[in-house]
Amino acid sequence: MSIIQTLPYEWLVGLRYTRAGKRSGRDSFISFISLISVTGIALGVAALIIVLSVMNGFQKDVTDRMLSVLAHVEVFGQDGGMPNWREAARQAGKHPAVRGAAPFVETQAMLLRDGAMRPSAIRGVLPGEEEKVSDVARQIVQGRFEDLQPGRFNIVLGDLLARSLNVGVGDKLTMLLAQAQTTPAGMLPRTRSFTVVGIFKSGHPDFDASFSFVHVEDAQRMERLGAPAGLRLRIDQVRDAPQVAEELKAYLPAGVVMRDWSKLNANWFAAVQTEKKMMFIVLTLIIAVAAFNLVSSLVMTVTDKQADIAILRTLGASPASIQKIFMIQGAVIGLLGTAAGVLLGVLVALNIDVIVPFIENLLGVQFLSKDIYLISTVPSELRWPDVARIGVVSVLLAFAATLYPSRSAARVKPAEALRYE
Template sequence: MKLAWQLARRFRQAKQKNRYISFISFSSTFGIGLGCFVLITLLSVMNGFERELTQRILAVIPHGELYSISNEGIEKWPQVVKTLQSDTRIASVEPYTKITGMLQHKAALKPVELTGLDVSGASHDNWLEQVTPAAWQRFVKQPDGVLLGQGLVNKLQLKTGDTLSVLVPVTTDDLAFKAPKMVKLTLVGVLSIGGELDNYLGMMHLGLASQAANITSGAQGVRVMLNDPFAAKSVMREIGFDFPQAVYMSDWTRTQGHLYNDIQLVRTVVYIVLTLVIAVACFNIVSTLVMSVREKRAAIAILKTMGAQDTLIRQAFMLQGLTNGIIGIAAGTLMAVLIAPNLSIIVKAIENLFNTEILSGDIYFIDFLPSQLETMDVVVTVVVAIILVVLATLYPASRAVKVAPASALNG
């Protein structure tokens, strides 16, 4: 193996004297490095989006819901909450009542979805990340208080302390509409979740929401937060099928699952496309080594006449190609490892420099480019790139072994 390394190094030094071969060799190294760098960086961005989805959206949106099919609500909901809390898969459970209506302030009307929560019973640590502590304290102390999304507050030009009206539709048993019920609320704070949720989401107290929705039991349903939110679909169906009364079952994949599916789709497309970019760069290694074999036919013939085995010659040319590939892989991976964790800062600096905005908080659920470097992404990318480089060296190395000493020396 030591002799093979020496031959590979000599062949590589001789190759650098030929500018054309040297250029193709450099382009293959550059292409592989660029492919590794972009692939690891974009996978880190996808990881960042998935992290923000979990920490932002899924901190506010319940992982699962069970809600009554009638206005009677959940029977004996305190006992139901206590039973579900004993399930090790569940992080927290809380009763809720959801009302949908029109939010009125002066002459303006906006659709709103208000969730009534029991602020005294369950833990609301996740909500504290979306509102200021002062706003949360005001909300807890004021029975008619409401927290509204930032988008709603901006569109209606609201400020803390404003009195609002919510028009809740009322239906009869024959599905005829009556005059809407009006609920008076006071704005005590702002929810900042991000994206479209800020344009219609709000929180109010459970008792007032149940009264407005005519829920006789006091709670329309129960909201469940799981230790593993990505198991929500199976867990909620298992719980729902064993529930003592008829309920509807829902989970976050039905309402916000498109965000997660989009992230996974982009991740898959990015991986396939950039792996093909690395594969195309590896074709340049094939071209470089094939030309190197043709240029070194005489040297190969002399080595064979001196007793060199086919294995030695094959290893020499494979190591020559591997050197180009590994240099590119190492350079691209090193750049990605240095840049990917700091990508958010770099992009923010670019936005400030050019006075532009890459992600708008009005459209997306975040207004910055997130990034989270995962060791497994780096390992998989490096392994796949090395495998492609090794495969690219097989054909030229086999051509080198087939060189006939007699014809090569005579030619």
Template sequence: MFKPLSLFLALRYVRSRQGNGFASFISASSTVGIALGVMVLIVVLSAMNGFEKALADKFLSVIPHGQLIGVNAPIPQWNTKAAQVLKSEHIIAAAPMINVSGMMQYKGQVKGIELKGVDLKLEQQVSSIADYIVEGKWNDLSEPNGILIGAGIAKKLALSLGDSVQLLLPQHVSLQGNHNVNQSFPIPLTQQVTIVGIFKFGGVVDDMNAYMQFDNVSTLMGYNPGQAQGLSIKVDNVFNAPKIIREAAYKLDHYVYVSDWTNEQGHLFNDIQLVRMVMYIVLIIVIAVASFNIVSTLIMAVNEKKGDIAILKTMGASSFVIMCSFMIQGLVNGIVGVTAGAFSGIYLANNLTDIIREIEMFFGIHFLSSDIYFIDFLPSYLHYPDVYVTVITALFLSLVATLYPAWSATKIDPAQVLGQL
């Protein structure tokens, strides 16, 4: 069977190295180091992908991907404007909205809230908040002065279903038409509402958001029929939302403020990307350090095989053959380490969530709390291009590590070496 001389020599040297204790240790350490680096890098990148996917699939499912908000005046005939927006190719749904920052008062306790006036039917097309209701039902918002609040608000004010609370909302003087320049602090609007539902999502969403039927909030804030503060929009690709929302705004014949999820929540995505980049650089350096242990192994192999190299040269072996034989010998460590690390990393990445849950159950701890984060588990999503990039990078570093020792082997002078034997 055909076998190139350089490959034959490399495999023979690899087998002969097993008997040398120190050389075997250095060789094994480089292989293990490369394997660990590749494995950890794949797992970390998968975890970052998991957080990114959780951000898109869960967190962005309850907040609008984008909003078009009237600047100088409310949007008139919002039905017509929504139909114009839906003509855009990448927009899935649009719903009217009114957002008001206010206070909720109950038994002497006060809590700041973000009140959202929503259409009960259309809001379910742009938000999945109804899926997180733990008490009551979404359609109960159709009751007179019914309000849906987050679990954080309910906990802060000790509220339960059926409780009557008071809303304190700012007057929008531009809509009321009674501007008084001497009135620095207008009397807030007050409204008694009844708790008809409580939702639990996690994080700041539970602590701030409250929902009421669109018509109720519209009447309370003094909007005319058919008017809306803005439109909530859902797109087919959340990471292209800024471009899609901006293009949709150009189609409206109304002066609007363009907002998307990156304006308020984009820091989450940016943090994930930053951690991803930092971890990638750090772990590539770890792989590089492990790969350059190959240098030590090959330098010892070259010094040990000087006589063999000299004899090969006198028999006509070219420098290319000798250099390739040592490069292949070093690459064996890289290939074994990368293969072991890649398969281990893929297995751990695919089972990371379950493994972390088992660790949490065994030690009785919880790494992520839904009260702080928007998820209570460690997500993982294996993206195979990340595996390919990691494997290719590790193999490239292993190849680079073999160049100098292999080149130094070609510079051995046969006459000088054989004269010392």
């Protein structure tokens, strides 16, 4: 005896109604409508998985570019300085998630060259330590990062910033500091001449157009500081940065100020999360439309099977059993559509790096131009929690679509249904 034969009769009848009948073309038409419902749900689920995976991929790609320059966690010393930064770095390194630490000084200035003036975020670093917390040394496209030597007042610029100032390696420029100095002519901004020894390219236009690096001792002299402002830390998992920052308070002296990378770009990440939520809601409407199609399919089935319902009622079936039959039919359609959609969406999301170039070559187009966008390929990052959430929403919508038709079937009166048969 097969497993299907051991099922309750509600399951047997419900599963039977999902297949094409052999008695009339009307049964085949209803089954065709059911197939359309399955297809609609599958396409909606697949579209939602693919779009969210692409958005996750874009977010990860941009985040990686940002964190190649930014620190995962920043620790600021008391009174604007951290003279014992080496000891603080050693203590922070005791946390199992911390991979590296480096001192820094950060300030704002204007860079001047032949009448061109551009604002820049100036970061003072130790070249030998900086590679522990950022990828700037590996992003140098001209010159050498190691040429940032104390007392020489050398500078490394982002490539877009260097291009806007029309400077290259070996050229000199003038830095105008925010602090003013008193002269016989009045209050004037402090200036310092710097020599360009390197140009880096992170791939993120905001950083490439505004960031500059100098030696930390030169930055201290410019800011008139006796020590670095604090430490920049790199950790294993960037998503754990807020939690790690909180835990580090137990390793470091009291009074230090923690700031993780998510707070440095809070507006950008809030905008991305809002966009993802709105996209989830909008694309869920596709599944909702397919669910409405499922309602029409079940209503047609109930109308066509009124004689069958009447016979089952006369044989002793309760209204609850009749309702269960059509709920099973709708649930099976929803589960089939969801399973097919999850399979299709996962396959496309995992192979989008192959599918998109194939479509571009086939149509002779390029979806992402390097001249306009940060990247030229469509990224994708499949997250299984997103897949699970989409699957649950799809199944719930399909189940909700069965409520009205199944209740209508339960209210069918046997005598009236058999009157015209």
